Amino acid sequence: xxxxxxxxxxxxxxxxxxxxxxxxxxxxxxxxxxxxxxxxxxxxxxxxxxxxxxxxxxxxxxxxxxxxxxxxxxxxxxxxxxxxxxxxxxxxxxxxxxxxxxxxxxxxxxxxxxx
Amino acid sequence: xxxxxxxxxxxxxxxxxxxxxxxxxxxxxxxxxxxxxxxxxxxxxxxxxxxxxxxxxxxxxxxxxxxxxxxxxxxxxxxxxxxxxxxxxxxxxxxxxxxxxxxxxxxxxxxxx
Numbered sequence: 001x002x003x004x005x006x007x008x009x010x011x012x013x014x015x016x017x018x019x020x021x022x023x024x025x026x027x028x029x030x031x032x033x034x035x036x037x038x039x040x041x042x043x044x045x046x047x048x049x050x051x052x053x054x055x056x057x058x059x060x061x062x063x064x065x066x067x068x069x070x071x072x073x074x075x076x077x078x079x080x081x082x083x084x085x086x087x088x089x090x091x092x093x094x095x096x097x098x099x100x101x102x103x104x105x106x107x108x109x110x111x112x113x114x115x
Numbered sequence: 116x117x118x119x120x121x122x123x124x125x126x127x128x129x130x131x132x133x134x135x136x137x138x139x140x141x142x143x144x145x146x147x148x149x150x151x152x153x154x155x156x157x158x159x160x161x162x163x164x165x166x167x168x169x170x171x172x173x174x175x176x177x178x179x180x181x182x183x184x185x186x187x188x189x190x191x192x193x194x195x196x197x198x199x200x201x202x203x204x205x206x207x208x209x210x211x212x213x214x215x216x217x218x219x220x221x222x223x224x225x226x227x228x
Contacts, residue, residue: 033215042204042218043159059116092158096214104149104216106158 002026002095004107012113013083020079021110023093028073034066037090037109046091049076083114117142119207121219128195129227136222138205139187145207148181148188149216153202162203163190166210195226 003026034046047055055068096104118141146167151159181188206216
């Protein structure tokens with residue numbers, strides 16, 4: 001399985017500020033995915049990040065609110081901009097390494113609380 | 116796009132009993148169906164998956180069945196143990212192109228000792 005780390009593991013932020021979450025994979029991967037998990041809810045895809053191209057956002061998520069960077073094949077960042085309490089969630093990155101079968105592995109998540 | 120529905124939302128069983136969780140999907144092109152277990156405060160962990168070219172897959176006490184015609188798949192846990200207590204998520208995707216997972220709403224399984 002892929003080894004995926006995220007920083008920070010948790011943060012408490014004031015409304016109106018921004019937070020950048022980092023995701024590091026232990027080997028080169030084509031696709032990285034960012035998901036949001038609101039309290040007690042399922043996982044919802046925010047966007048897919050491919051190296052060398054713009055991220056692809058899902059309906060309901062926009063680049064101005066959730067800018068994503070993918071500078072190389074092992075790293076990605078997600079920024080949560082101009083935060084409000086509704087952004088309080090766990091944010092998880094994942095990758096499938098492009099393996100046959102596409103087993104997808106998740107980072108440990110970033111627990112964000114917005115006051 | 117894909118839509119995945121999952122039932123039940125909560126399930127309580129006695130230790131040693133079996134548990135069954137069911138999911139339906141909407142996109143007939145989907146061909147990869149994983150199941151994840153998420154313990155409190157932890158990341159989702161892949162426990163079993165199935166591809167559309169097989170109807171059933173088993174791994175010790177866990178099995179998954181797939182009915183492509185009806186577009187539904189199920190997770191079966193036999194001889195449940197208290198450590199099976201967690202939230203279980205089904206998901207679906209097409210393993211080429213987009214490859215992102217669409218998740219079901221989750222099932223909270225409680226195994227009573």
